[in-house]
Amino acid sequence: MARRFNRLMSRRGKIIKGTVLVLLTATIVCYRLADDIGLDFKPDDRWRIVNVIDGDTVELPGGEHLRLANIDTPEVDAPLYEEAKQFLTELALGKTARVEYIKQRRDKYGRLLGYLYIDSIFAGEAILEKGLGYLMIFSNNDLNRRPVQKLLAAQRRAMKAKTGLFALERTPEDYYTAGRGRFRLHRPGCESAGRFRPDRHRLFDTREEALYEGLSPCRKCRP
């Protein structure tokens, strides 16, 4: 009887210890997240979009800017800039959106980085589907993430449909280059690509075959 009681108590001890461990881990994870994104920004936040800055940036209440992760829409002086901004405005302005932050929660300008969902619409996917931006990733690992796979699939559909940026007339270069393991595509001789070396660079016959793989155009040489 006593032995059974002891066994019961020791099992109870294990359960308590386990529970304490789980709570402790959860607390540390929460602190880490709060540390990365700031105490006011919790995972899966819902925010009303108070302003649309451009095709891939919105303003949240309090003035914080949120940059849509893994997409790049045209700069202010480039074709389809207004169209991209207008599209995001119609989709998001005044609506309550859910924000899914990515691991690197702010960009170098201090803007929050994340995926924006309005009702069931994944904003980045809708933008790329219309050909109003490019997928923008930084490593092969990015391609393993579900949202990035959705973005790439949407971009491929836009390419197939020749819509938006894929409908623009372009004078093709003889070839295009990208650093191995890098995801920016350059025109021949772009200084951002460095001098071509077969062991360090890849060649593409067309820009389309590179974009199909998930590369995005360099912002300097704009291939």
Ligand SMILES: [Zn+2]
């Ligand atoms: Zn370039």
